[in-house]
Structure formats: C-alpha cells, structure tokens
Amino acid sequence: MKNISKDNIRLEDILDTAPIAVAWSSVTSGRIEHINKAFSALFGYVLQDLPDLNTWFSDAFSDASYYQQVVEPWIQNNQARQQDSVSMDGISARMLRNDGTIRKINLCVSTLGEKRLWYFNDITEHWIAERRLRARSKMLEMVAKSSALKDILNVIVTQIQQESPLSLCSVLLFDPVEQCLRLGAAPDFPDFYNQAIDGVKIGLNVGSCGTAAYLNKRVIVEDIATHPYWQDYTQLAAEAGLAACWSDPIVSSKGDLLGTFAIYKRLPSSPTQKEIELIDFASNLASIAIESYRAQEALQKRAYYDHLTGLANRGYFFQHCDALLKQSRVEGFPLAIIMMDVDHFKVVNDKYGHKIGDFVLQKLAQVSVSVLKHTDVIARIGGEEFAILLPFTDNNSALKSAEQLREVIASSVVLSSNHEQVRFTVSLGVAFRQNGECTVDEILNKADKALYQAKAAGRNCVFSMGLMT
Template sequence: MFAQATLETVLGALPAGYLLLDLSRQVVFVSERFSIACHGRALPAAGRPLPATLLPQAVLQRLDQPDDKGLTLPADGLLLEWLVTPLQDGWLISVREDRHAFRTLVDNSPDIITRYDPDLRCRFINNTLRRFSPTPATEHIGRTLEERRLPAQLKDAIRHNALQVIASGKPQRFISELSLPQQLYVFESRLLPEFDDAGQLQSLLCIDRDISEQHATRQWEADENRLLEMIANDRPLPEVMGWTCQMIENQLSGTMCSIMLLDETGERLHLAAAPSLASEYKQAIDGLPIGEGVGSCGTAARRGEAVIVSDIAHDPLWQDYRELAAGNNLAACWSQPILAQDGKVLGTFAIYHDHPCTPKQHVLDIVRRTSHLMAIAIQQEQRATALYRLATQDGLTGLANRRHFLDLASQRLREASHHGKSFSLLMMDLDHFKRVNDNHGHDGGDVVLQAFAQCVKGTLRASDLVCRMGGEEFAAILPDTPAGEALVVAKRLRNAIAALPIAHQDHTIPITVSIGIASLSPACRELGELIRRADLALYQAKAKGRNRVCVAESL
C-alpha cells in the first residue's frame, strides 16, 4: 500500500480534485484541485471535521449509502461529476468538470459562444452560429476576425472590446448588431478573460445573446413615449401619422408602412401617411373601397380584424391587386384595423415587405399597440374638430357662426386695409321666411336654410367667408372684391337662389333673398361701419320690394 505522503502526491497530480476522509468524517487529505472545483471555498485542514455545508447533500448521502455510480450536479454554471469510493478506513471523494456534458450544453445553448486566443484567432465556436450565418462553425476555427469576413461594424466592436479585456484583465459587456437581408439582429455580448494556473491570459470567451426582441421592445417603449407626447401636445394628425410610419420602419428593418382612414361614408379608405411607398402605388390605393378580397387593408376594414398576407402573389385576397403590388415590389402585407373604443373601424395600419414573410409575435404586438395609439390620436382629433365646430360653426347650416365670422372678418379687413386691397361685405336676408315656417313647419324652414347655405357656398369663391348671423339672416365677406364686382356676384347669387328647387314632403318651397352691399373706402374702414352700411342697404332692398340687391354707396 502506498504511504500517505506518496498517496497525496499521486492524487495531487491527477486532473480531478480529491478529498480523503476517515471513518469519523475528519479530513485526512484535500487536494488543491478540489478547492478549485469547489470555487475556492475555504477547506478544513487535515484532522478537522468535514463541514456539513461543504459537500452537496446528494454526495453526503453516498457516505451512508455507498454507490459505485457517479453523480453529475450543477454548481455555479458548471456541471461537476462526483464519485464517492468507500475505503476500509474511510472514503475517497473525487470531483471534476463533466466536459462531455458541458460541451453538450454549449452546443445547445441559445447563445453564440466563441473562444479566442490573445491574437483574436477563433479557437472554438458552438453550433448556435448556424442560426445567424450560412457559414458552418467549423470554417471559423483557426481564423482571425478579418479572415472570418465578419461585418465591419461587428468586427470593430469585438476588436475594440477584446483589446480592453487584454489590457485590463477585466470582462467587458457591449451591444453589437448583425444586419441580415431580412432582419436586424441585436446582441448583448460579454467578453471574459480566461487565465492559466500561472495567472497569464490564455484566451477570451465571448458570449453573444440575441436580444433583438427585447431591444425592439425597449426601443418601441421609448418611441411610444414620444408618440404619446405628440398626441398629448395636440400635434397635427398628419405629422403624428407620418412620424409613426417612420418610427416603425426604423424599428422593423426592410418594412414600409401605411395608415389609411375611413371616410365619412364608411365605404372607402383614404391614404393618410405612407412615407416609403411608391407614388404610383399611393395614388392607386387612395380611395380604396373596403370589402372582402380588396387586398389586406380593404379586407381588414370590412372584417374589423387583422389580415396577415404573407405572400401576396398567391393569396386570393390580392387577386385584383396582384399586378399592382408586383409592379411596386410588394410581396407581403399585414394590415391591422384601427378601432375606436366602441369597435367602429376608423382606418387601417399596414406593414409591407418586399419579400414573402410571416410576422413574429413581438411584431404583431407592436402592430396592435401602434394601431391602438393611432385610434387614440384619431379620436382626439375628431373630438378637437367637433369642439372647434361647436365653437366656430352654425350647427344647422355648417357655415361660420356669428362670433367666428366677426373675428375672421375683422382680421381680413385689417389685412386688406393695410395692403390697399379692395374688400366687400354682403348682408343677406331670406324673404318672407316666416311664411315658410308657418306653411311647412320648422322642419321645412330648416331644409330651406340648409339649401340656401349650400347654394351660397357653391356660388361664392373658396376664399370668401359665409356665416349665419342668426335666424334667416346671413353675411359674407368678399376679399379682393370692389363694389362693382360685388354687385355682379350678389346679383348672380340672387338669381341662383330664386331658381333653387327646394323639395320638402312632396312640396317645392320657393324662396328669394334680399342683399345689401358695403365696400371698403376711405370713409368706411371698420367692420362695424361696413356691417351698418350693408344693413342699411339690405333694409333698402326690402323696402323696394325684396328679391333685389342694393349697394350702400348708391344710397
């Protein structure tokens, strides 16, 4: 039998770590490698009792129930193989790293694991690489960063951080990107120094974890906060939608986005934003009817649910639009309806690709959240528009109300006076309107007022402003129009009203209008004076028999 000193020398030279116990479980011998395998834990000296927490519980059980089979247990990220051998006067416990199991774990790890020598030559890389590169892992072995033909940005990131590890001996963590034709991958990379027993740097271990989805989520959350700020600050809806499309296109490489809004009839979609789609395609889809089989967006708006078309060339929903899509290099389209709180369809949000593809779950989540935010923006715009209309428009006719008209008329009159331009004002009153209400009721009177308002708007220019002053009295300003031209316009309007066919409950209601005109002059430069003079001219027109036009300057 070996002397104890000889036994300790032999065990200390072996690659495994060894612990020798006597029958009372006191330490007889412990090798240095045993301490290393136990990650530097303080070990008792010879002659001291074995601490109850030093060994795993499963190993301690083998002291009472001997078994010649080894135990493989995880410890601090490694797999350790334990073997308890009963002796006549005690136990011999050995431990070593289970290298076969470790290699199996490495090759099945979701992370790319690479080992470099100090010259940054690849010495090992696991098979996870094949998820991101068509080049087999074996072809990277023995090659430098340049010889591996890595993308320049990725190569520079590895070299920069590796040099810092070599110089400092400390691990480095950094973010790297890998841009492939169909996707941008983002990795969280860790470079770890590996030392030999003499403390010399032997190699660098690089662990690259794919965090593309987490990165996209974090980026989306940051962009989402900015988008919410834009909505909260009442930025114009076209600006919000254009920025949203560009935001998603930046997040999802290779995509093209569009936002379409449903018109008031609920039958057609009109393009609101599509910064990256071709002009020809945008013109073709603007005013797209909704319905089953009308591409992804028309169908999504009709169904009120998402429509994912992964291959336009072979999907029946695109049968009538296949050539249009192909001519603009569009191969996939995922469309999400934009829904109001009550479920009403407001429009669609779509993502296009130039190659057939199916969205991943995190992309679908982004699309849904984006469409929800667009619904908030659209409804806020609608509410703001409704409030503006209440504040500035007459509810029955849709014309400007008296207060809004006076504000705008004063502003435009000042501009005309400052620039020396002509300016005229019409005051209009429907003749015998009380008879209309008496003969046809207030419903008939409302129909007449609405018809009159539409006729005036249709007869005057877009630059003119018309308002309902109250009851059956209306007013209009005519910028850049002298008194003579205003008279021509007023007569044309009077004739149009007299010839207007107004139908109500199987009856035709005839109406006429009296009009007074006042124009900007050295003696009349204020809006109040213009209105007073136009009112006097209107009163004169009434006094002369109605259905006629009078000009204030001729009184």
C-alpha cells in the first residue's frame, strides 16, 4: 500500500507540472479524484467543487444533456475500436468556467485500469481569432454588397455577445447635425430602452455612451445605480436589468466621431483585460463598417445628387420620372411636372459674383424642399434650371404648389459679401398627366413650353400647358 501511495503521489506531482488541464475520475463511480493546477487555472474550480462527472459536466456545458448525448457515446465508440489503454482522438467543445465565461476546449480521454484521465487543451484564443476573422470577412462582404448598416452592425454585436455571453452590446451612431446618438444596433435590448436612448443628446452625465461621445474617450461605469453619469437614467437601466456599462467612442481613420460601442452587464462589475481587448476590437470593427458604409453612401450620393444644392441630379430625376410615369399609367393616378428657372441669374452672377450665385441656388433648394411634400422630387437639371416631379398631384394642386414656391422664393434673401440683400425670383411652367399615354420627354417639353410662356409674360409667374390626354 505504501508503494501504491508513493506511486499516486508521484503521478499527482507529475500531473501538476503538466502545461494542459488534466483530471482523473473513477471509471466505475464517476467520482473525480484529482485535478491538476492547470485545470484549476483553466476552469476556476478546486477539487472540492467537483464531486463527480455528471455534476460537473451538467454545469460545464450550456446544454446539460451534452455529456450523455455526445461525450459518453464518443467514449464508448472509441473504446469499441481501441481495446487497449490508448489515448482516443479528441473532440472540440465549448465549456463554461465557474464564472460563466466560455472556453473552447479540445477534449481527449485515456483509460488506465480503473482510472479515466481527461485532458483539456484550451484552444480559445485560436477559436476567437478564427471567429473574429470570419465576422470581419462577413462584415466586409456585406459592406461590398451594400447591405443595410443595421444588419452589418448586428453581425459585430452578435460576435461580441458570443465571445462574452453574459454581456449585452449596442452600437449608437453619432448625428453631427443634431449632436445626438441614434440607434445603430442593439438587438437584445428591450424596445422601450432602445426608444428612450435613440436621439439622446451627447454630454456629461448622459449615461456611459453620451458621456463617452462627448469626452471622446472610453467611459467605464461599474455600478449604474450609484454613478453620477447615470443619475438621470438609473430607473430606465433598472427596468432593463442593466447594472454596469463601459462604452468606447467609435472614431474614423481621420479621428472624427462616428458613434459608440457599449458592453452592458446584468450585475455591477469591472471589465477584465480581455473585455478591454474585446471592446477595442469591437469599436475598431464598427469604425471600419460605418466608415466604409458612409464612403459608399457618399459615392452613391455623388452619382445621383447635385454637389452644390444636395438635390437630385438630372440623371436620377429622369430615371425616377420614367419609373413613376409608367406606374401612373398602370395605376391611374395623376402626375405633374414643374419646370423652374431663376430669373436673370446672369445678372446676379455678374453683379455679386459666382459665389453669391451659388448661395442663391442653395437657398432656392433649401426653401423649395421646405415647401414641397416628402413624396415630391426636385432636381437641379441645369445651371439655374430645376425640375420638380409631383406624383399623385392633379393640375389644380400642381398650380397651387408652383404658386407657393414662387411666393416663398420671392421673399427669400441671401447676403452679398458687402452684406447687401440679394433678392431673386423664379418663373415656373406646369404640365401634368391625367389620362392617356405620354413619355417623359413629352411631359417635360410641355412643362418647358409653359416655362417659356411664364418668361415671355414678364417672369416671376406661373403658367400651365393644360390637360395632358
């Protein structure tokens, strides 16, 4: 017995020096008899925490039946093929530490008499690196395919929550005009919380995200209930079951603020070093996604919109007009076109300079958009020439819209470089389709002839070519 005891001690000492986690259990009883130091470091348990395999494995796998349905059949199949005490081929599985975090493990087993030795090789870092690479590739593919930004950001959020399963994550997008944060992606937050956060102004003491965006630096709040940054939002957070939050500003390659990435916890807690690395990865990935998406958006805008006024350009207008004209013929709804030209625009350029002329065109675009319905489309189709498409609009309504435009524009003012008031007017021609067939060119020609009549009548007025049948 003394020799056996010495042998056991020698084996324990050897296992304690092994670089990978090892445990042995009784084949007959399933009782865990020894774990080495690497095992305790990997899973966070001491031997007294682990009475038997069934108890431990029910906690170690997120699916309590995984041991019976996967591990035991794997052992039996290997034993049927290998009658000798030879190490089996390993299987990979996700296992939980005692703190609830996930580790990716390559599991091997060997049987020596009445002892079953379990070897746990931690491959988490490699697994995470692969998953992050796949997430990044998927995100870039979605950007290349012009997927919705929300869908792209959801891929990032999902990846981070899989790596940190006890966390909830969100992406908020910075609106530089309103100086607020808009909802980007927060798929697992309750709707009432997302609605309350969407549009919140950035500033000090505006939660973790509003403050991080305002200070342009990471904000770590370990206990929402007691932190001054959350004093106006503690009730909201409590109703959503949120107790801690650390938020990173998302910045572009040029250093501009794009938004925030936040990790929330259900219990008060501080981020570990790995969680700091995780939020770094997430905010960098989100930066690439948002910046790439906005670059594509800018390219698309340049392709379809006028760079000076921000209105639709000639190509987009004709394309949209053709599509709506075909739809109106099929569905039978009225459609009108307004052609609009700035009166004596050359005089404005000659007297005040082209820069002031540009201001006039920009002001005209601004006030026109404020008057027109959201379904109307206004485009700059020439130097000082504009076209307006009014779907679901009959002749009388189109004339009223044209007259309203004329009045609002006539009352508009821009200032010259000498602070002199520069006023300007427009002439407008209206044509519309009520019934029958007509092409884009035909209805535009009608509107153009009406515009010519308005100019011939003295400008700053509206003319219509009458019914299109």
